[in-house]
Amino acid sequence: MSSDTLSRDTGDALGRSRNSLKIRHSLLLLLAALIWGTTFVAQSIAAKTISPFTYNFCRFYVGALVLLPVAILVGKKDPLAPNYTGASIPGMRPKKSRTRDLRICGIACGILLFLAGGFQQAGLEYTTAGKSGFITALYIILVPIFGLFLHKKCPPLVWISVALAVIGFYLLSIRGGFSVNRGDLLTLCSSCMFAMHILTVDHFIPRVNGIQLSCIQFLVSGTLSVFPAFLLETPDISSIAQCIWPILYAGILSSGVAYTLQIIGQRGLNPTLASLLMSLESVISAISGWIVLGDSMSPKELTGCVFVFAGVILAQLPSIRRLRK
Template identity: 50%
Template sequence: MKKTDIKSPLLLFLAAFIWGVAFVAQSKAKDYSVEPFTFNAVRNVIGGLTLLPCIFFLGKREPKEKKIEDNPKTLLIGGILCGTVLCIASNLQQIGINYTTVGKAGFITAMYIVLVPILGIFLKRRAGIKVWISVFLAVAGLYLLCMTEKLSLGKGDALVLLCALVFAIHILVIDHFSPKVDGVKLSCIQFLVCGVLSAIPMFLFEKPELGAICSAWLPILYAGIFSSGVGYTLQVIGQKNMDPTVASLILSLESVISVLAGWVLLKQQLSGRELLGCVVMFAAIILAQLPDKN
């Protein structure tokens, strides 16, 4: 068994932190009447373009012996698959949020932490008992954190549940390709693919207005540069040496961060139930990170 690498969990936690704060940006974008496909098309194209200079300068500075020799075919296939799956997941989430509450959407989306190990069974990647305990602890923590109303399955909830399934697939696809290719290049391709694919229904079903997009420049730039460009790149790099189930647990902390961000940035009060949910979530992550006994 591989030794625990502190760098990978920290990169994934930073990604979760960025995504958690992005919930504030996404909620603000709706105030400017930016529709779901438009929002995702613009943010992902910005995310991809942001990484182009990073690829150039990192390629210049990185020693030749440390560079990953990319197979162009593997890189392109991986980028297209990751981008397609990300496009489906992010648009299902963005549309679903319009038909349900933020709390229910956050709880149901985070169900990928259960779906990842279940899907992993079919891929012959079984999780240990400690990880399964962590998963169920995390679900309990998320329920306390996100759910304040009765859990029923409406139209928006069903869309978000499908989004959780597709996000679980996204984690497993990244787990397959991230050790084989350069993570920044893979991220760049996935964002550009996601942005182009989102632009198709944007022009077919929505009426994108340049004025609305420009008015929402701050949330769109945050979502594009930080949430997409930086956050998903950290996920790709951080997952290289991580079990996908443990990675999904750390990434699910975005729900905790989103609540804390709402408390700090939007002055939203935290109840005792929400604080208990945060504590249980963090306990689940710590348990998953504890080294196994020899």
Template identity: 45%
Template sequence: MTQPLQNSGKGDLHKLKADVLLLVTALIWGMAFVAQRVGMEHVGPFTFNGVRFAIGAAALLPLALRSGRSMRPAPGMQAPAWLGCLCAGAVLTLGASLQQIGLVYTTAGKAGFITCLYVILVPIFAAFLGGRTPLGTWLGALLAVWGMYLLSIGEDFSVNRGDLLELVGAAFWAGHVLVAAWFAPRMNPIHLAVGQYVVCSALSLCVALFLGESFAPAGLWDAAVPILYSGLLSVGVAYTLQLVAQRDADPSHAAIILSLESVFAALAGWALIGEVLSPRGMLGCGLMLGGMLLSETWPYLNRRGRGQTA
């Protein structure tokens, strides 16, 4: 009779470890907004993205080589690997580019909250593609829109250019989630990750060359720490931690913890580079975070409510 209790204890321990890994992932991603903003004091946005995603791809390459046999797609679900990498990489490039350019004009904290709106946009976009979107997502979207208004639109109804770019970028981040979700079961997901990073790096560097961004060694050297953080930790390490953690994590826990990325971005911006939000902006951030949490927890709350009334 003690065996089920032992198994339950081990299961709870695995879930606790998974939640801790997800929390570390959210922290790394949140602090990356500061690294991305600081890095562009020395290099252009497309150069920054091109180099950091190349480093991220190289960091994940050993994991991709080891996962060849263990993460094959299900029979009958194969898709051309090059097509998945190209499609996901192209959408990733658009989202990452808009995010990076937006950081020139807005703060790391505001960028973090606005980018995380993709959490709500994913099910809304899925609804237009024929999926079902729960009521909680629509309520969460209303809260988030209200928060976005307080955070980004001034009393004279002016909109910060960077905030607008981040919002459009969030739409592409949501599109990337949907594209990756379609291809991931149809090919090796680690190969998809590395391939999309390679595509994003190549496209970003091509645009940087076309726009005449500087590749001067001095600028790259001055931006080395932000680039390495964004490439090795934000892309390489954090993605691996997320992959490992989500084997044992409860999906609702994972979504909630990862949404804390926005909070960590605001805290890191305040602690590391002195960014300060007005009371109006802090209220807006709170409403946006509340909308995201409501959207993610609604299915769980709905099921729990049915169980109590049954």
């Protein structure tokens, strides 16, 4: 076998391996979107009894507590973690650098997560839930736009997929006319925070342990949520106890599991593709509300779901085709 043939075969094998990894990570993000979408039911139930910031600090603290022992154990075997106890590896960065990156990213992600939820909740006081869902989903456009400033380019097919998804979200979320008010602008700020969160994770994830990052961001976001909870709301132990199951569902699955899947799944994926996959949360929440809560879905909304799914599938086609070769 000639050296050229061997080199070509090796390159093909590496290409298939990378595409296989991308598909696996895409499935992790799809699973995260599925969990977030079904969490909508838990949030709807909890909203009848507990205030939003109280709900947020409870679920984020639950997520952090669930992940804490896992983060400590996993970190001991991961050269990216500050508490790595294994043998030294060539090229491994000093503990001080690993600690600094984890601290910076964890605090940044926690602040962005807190701001995203806060702006979204404030916007809901002035706009409808449908418009809020549509505007929040615009992070699938904001991610590639912001990414241009960070020299992250997207193939034309991904831009087409994003356009299909935006059309789908409009059909799914908007009823009647569309006008812009104060609540819509606040919700747009929320969408910007979500986009920045995705890009922040994309920037740091090659250098930090994903589970430890997830744990720290929940501690930060939960702590920040405590202040508005006690200043603007009246946290009540009995109300929290009544919502214990929705809080545990959101804390363990939505926070502890799904956000960790997001961080791990984003590794090696284009952030625009990652945001497109995670945007399925809105479609799944609409479908789960239809099935579990009995919310109605019109033909227009069902058509919107089809458009979003079409955009996501279209964005995945290149990796699937290359994997089959």
